[in-house]
Amino acid sequence: MSKYGLVGKKLGHSLSPLIHNYVFQKLNLSGEYSLYEIENEKDILKKLRAEDVVGFNITIPYKEVLLEELDYISEEAKKIGAINLVRIEDGKTYGYNSDYFGFIKMLEEHSVEISKKSCYVLGSGGAAKSVIVALNDLGAKEIVVVTRDIESKKAELKRKFKNIIVVSYEDIIGGEILINTTPVGMYPNTLNSPVTEDILKRFDVAIDLIYNPADTEFLKLAKKNGLKCVNGVSMLVNQAIKSDEIWKGIKVDRALVEELEELVEKELRGEKL
Incomplete structure (x- = not known):
């Protein structure tokens, strides 16, 4: 076998x-x-x-x-x-990198259109990098990467991905699609969300790569405010x-x-x- x-x-x-x-x-x-x-x-x-x-x-x-x-x-x-x-x-x-293909398939499955859209990516780790490349290949109008380690990560990210914007959580303006690639809200710390309800209100679609739990605090807040929600399953x-x-x-x-x-x-x- x-x-x-x-x-x-x-x-x-x-x-x-x-x-x-x-x-x-x-x-x-x-x-x-x-x-x-x-x-x-x-x-x-x-x-x-x-x-x-x-x-x-x-x-x-x-x-x-x-x-x-x-x-x-x-x-x-x-x-x-x-x-x-x-x-x-x-x-x-x-x-x-099957994360790249898995992310694109997930978008297709849930009819999330990326072309010409403003997309914010929470996090700057390996999963975020797969998402950035997929968004770029799908023709996103703008890719904004949000990181807590702005000083240490900005130069590295800008060197690797030429067309992105890198900001801190305090500088999130708003866009159309918000994607969480961080582990914040993952089991067992399920009561946490990477962003506040106020920030979520500035977007139309919330995507969480976390699959355990399937309904994260991030997605609960998004749903409460009328956003289209996609979980990581x-x-x-x-x-x-x-x-x-x-x-x-x-x-x-x-x-x-x-x-x-x-x-x-x-x-x-x-x-x-």
Whole structure:
């Protein structure tokens, strides 16, 4: 059976095995998806090759460490400067960024149009970089990155992404689409929101990449003020599906994506699967 998995330092209660193993079983594909907690970045490829793993996802804090070690890097991963998906075939390693594809699919699924829109991105980490590249490729009119570390992050971000604006939270003017890529509001600290209700009122659409809980404080406040709301479950599932498509050379249909999203929502609510 082909081995796949998720690599990170602390993986906790990841939903990745649930999603991938469900896909393998449903489509009758050879595959088993496991968690690989690795303490040292230098051991990643060596350890996974030794275990005959043929494909893996990468999470915090290793999304940028393999850029120089792989044989091939996809275009979107080069632009983002981070990899979260690796395929190993015939001894060669191929790196991609499935967050990029997952985010775009999520927007399509929820009919969120980016072209010619003013978009604010909360946060400046790896997820934010995937979102910035996707927004740029989709023709956003303006991309404003909001960070608490303006002094340390501004130069780095402007060097990497030429056409963005970088501001502090105090300088948010307002726009059309507001995207949270920070962990603020994630389980177990679910009572927090990265921005106030007053700031949310300045936007039309609120997107939260957090999927646990599916209904974050950020989205509750947005909903209360009439914004269109999108949670992170769709992105989680769609980036996982992109991984399976790349590993297996398949195309997963929309019905299975919807089935998986429902499965994840039930798991998050603690309902019987």
